[in-house]
Structure formats: structure tokens, C-alpha cells
Amino acid sequence: MAYQYEYPRPALTVDCVVFGFDGDGLQVLLIRRGIEPFLGAWALPGGFVHMDEDLPEAARRELEEETGLHDVFLEQLATFGTPGRDPRGRVVSVAYVALVRPDQHPATGDTDASEAAWFPCGELPGLAFDHPLILEAALERLRGKIRYQPVGFELLPKRFTLSQIQALYEAILGRPIDKRNFRKKLLAFDFLVPLEEFTSGSHRPARLHRFDRRKYEALVRRGFLFEL
């Protein structure tokens, strides 16, 4: 370690904004803090980065430790480091966005130490640290991203109806979408595979589809741009 740098260093954490979709509204997974500072307050899952682990690894580890979630879609959002954002001293946090499918959702309260719970995006409790700021940035990113990359499929079950995905887009974009135009456009991309399976319930069964990642990626390579 010939050139080791020896001045004081900020502490480094990761925080995850975990989005889920319950068929109706967009939701965020929060944990109740079990330690000071902000003991008992709701916060984004996250924690300190270990010296030998990469940043996404740290995010995944903290996510699993605090919420039981694993194998989720994860993407770096931004880094927050304003002095004073953490009362313990200088702490810089690399924020991630995670998207989880309903079948991956942990049952509320199924983790050991900390309590985790889903909150509808519109009814969030007060949050610790500068987490409201991070959450706002994550929402903005999601709203922007969903319009030109098919991240929505990371929030739906593997098999889903067209109405479900439309409801998801309406929830994220916050406006109603015309059913016929939405389906026309989405199906024209040709990366949705209609299945011979249907929902059952009190009404007319809806055809299930799955997202064909291969077809999507082939399109992307041919210089195609998703835009909805």
C-alpha cells in the first residue's frame, strides 16, 4: 500500500429506494430504525459499505439483511453527501433504486431485527435523515425512466395482463391512459408474448402475457428506442 492516503475520510453508506406495485398504486418499502440516530423512525433500508465490497454488493447485502429481499432489479440513483445530512458526522450515501415484483415481496414483518413495511407513495410517514430528498429523486428517475426503458416489467409478476401494466403506467405517470392506444403501441413493439393462460375471477378472464427480454434486447441492438 505504497501511496495510502491518510487524511480524515467521510463515512460511506448505501441507501435503497425500493419500489413495489400492488396493482393499484406505487409503493415504497421502509424499515423502522432499530438504532440511534432516529431510533424508531421510518427510513430507507441501507447501511455502511464494507471495505472490501463493491457498492451494488453493499446495497444488496443491506437490502437482504433489513428486508429479506434478494435478486431484485437494482440501479444506482445518485450520491448524497451534503455535510450535516447525518447527525453522526460526515456520511456520504450512494443511493440505489430497487424494483421488486409482487411475488418477491416479503410479508410485512418477516425480517429478524428490523420492521419493514410497504407504504403507498402518496402516504409516506416522516423519514429519517435526508431520505425524503432521496425518495423524491428516485420517483423522478422512475417517472423519467419508465417512458423509454421497459423497467415496468420489473414491478409486475412474470405473467401479467395488459390492464395490469396499464394500471402501473398510470400509477407512475399519474395520469389516465387510453386503453386502445396503449395496447396498440405496446403490442406493436412485439416483445410481449401472449400466453394461453387467463386470469380467473368475477369477470371476463384476461389474457396473460410475459415480457420477452431477448426480443427486447435484440430490438435495442438494432437501434430501437422504446418510447411510450
Added chain:
Amino acid sequence: MAYQYEYPRPALTVDCVVFGFDGDGLQVLLIRRGIEPFLGAWALPGGFVHMDEDLPEAARRELEEETGLHDVFLEQLATFGTPGRDPRGRVVSVAYVALVRPDQHPATGDTDASEAAWFPCGELPGLAFDHPLILEAALERLRGKIRYQPVGFELLPKRFTLSQIQALYEAILGRPIDKRNFRKKLLAFDFLVPLEEFTSGSHRPARLHRFDRRKYEALVRRGFLFEL
């Protein structure tokens, strides 16, 4: 400091990808390293974050120290922290993108300690650390961003011709653009102010324009989306 965290911490740096435009191609400002490691190699300007400064402040400070640049457009890009990316040990770097106008360009070699120079994006020298990776991410961001936000104006002189801005878009997007369609669309946004000044030179003088940020922001507030 009741809850100070006392485990080993990664070191934290900022690095800046500085883009410029010379009327022909996109360029990047690099510095020649004056210290180990990678002594003598070209690298992105950047350095360690002080304990009491915010991240953008640190980026601006390093930029001024190493290149003489100040008052530039600056935006966070992403954070790079893979173990092993710096031979001195664990160093996590928050990368920024800076856009500078030609009139702000430092004369090559006008800084004290380190040597700074512009390189065309297509003819970059070998770079220190994982800086090629950071640069690639910055280029991708710029290409994406220029299509829906008028960041291009940060790379042009305050007064510019329509041909100059077209050349900039062509350089960044890497493809030719139809002159008439480009002008029609750009002028239709109505945030370009035609001036009563013209270039002089060996050919027909071109009218100069300036970007009216107020008009642009008013449009954005009315729910308008730039798209080119």
C-alpha cells in the same frame, strides 16, 4: 458526536469529465498527473473530498485547482467504487460532468502545477485508473441528455449561429441532421433570440442568436418537453 461510526472507511474523491466543443468535434479536458500513482499519465481532473465540503463544491474546487476553470455547468454523473479501481487502496469516486463554453476554455498549459489539455473525444490517450469507464458513462449521459434538455447551450459561446449548434448536435449524436428541419424545430421552441449581429468571414455572414433561459424555463413550467 454521540454516535460516531468508527470502522475503516473508503477514501472519497470526485472526478470531473469536462466536455468542450471547438466548432468541429466534442473534446475532453484532461490533466497530466503530477503525482503517483500513474505519474505522468493523463487523467480526469479530480481529487479528495474535504471533510467539510459538499460534493459539488469539491468538484468545483478540484476543477479550478487543476484546470483554472470556474463557473461551469456541473452535474453529478455516477459513483464508481469497485474495490481495486485505485492502487492506493479503497477509493470511491463521485464523478461529475462539466460543460464549458469556448470563451471559458483555459489556454492549454495555463495552470500552475499540472498540465491540462483538450483531446478530441475520438482520439483519447490511455487514461489512469478506471477513467476510461467514467468517460464512457459521461458520453452516454451527454448523448441521452442533449436530446431532451438544452444542455447544448452550455457548450456554445453566448452568441452563436444556427450552424454552430447544428454542428454540435451532429458531433454529439454522431450523425448528420437535416438543416431545414433542424432550424424549423429549434426555432419553433421560441427560446432562441435572433440578434442583429452577424459573423464575418470569407463567406456569407450568419446571424447570431442567444439562448433565452427565462423563456425556456417558463415553457418547462407549463409542462413542455424539449425533444430533438
Added chain:
DNA sequence: GCAAAAGTGTTTATGTTACACCCATGT
């Protein structure tokens, strides 16, 4: 008068929006 870049409209093709009714199921 020639070389070089500036400037200017129209037509065609493509994509987007608006819009209303019938269908299949469970109760």
C-alpha cells in the same frame, strides 16, 4: 465569377389522439 457557407417551404409519410361498443364471466 467562383467557392463556400447561409438561408428558406412544400409535400409526403408516419405517428398520435380521440372515441364507443360488444364480449365473457360470476353472481
Added chain:
DNA sequence: ACATGGGTGTAACATAAACACTTTTGC
């Protein structure tokens, strides 16, 4: 039979793409 959500096509409109010649200046 009725309530509920699923499913389908067309016409009007708006936006994007293709395309060629004239103008002004310096040399």
C-alpha cells in the same frame, strides 16, 4: 339478467422526414 372488467378499429390531426435552389460574402 346484470354488473364488471376485457377486448377491439377507424378517422382526424399533428409531427417528422425528405428534398434543391437562391443569397451573400471574400478572394
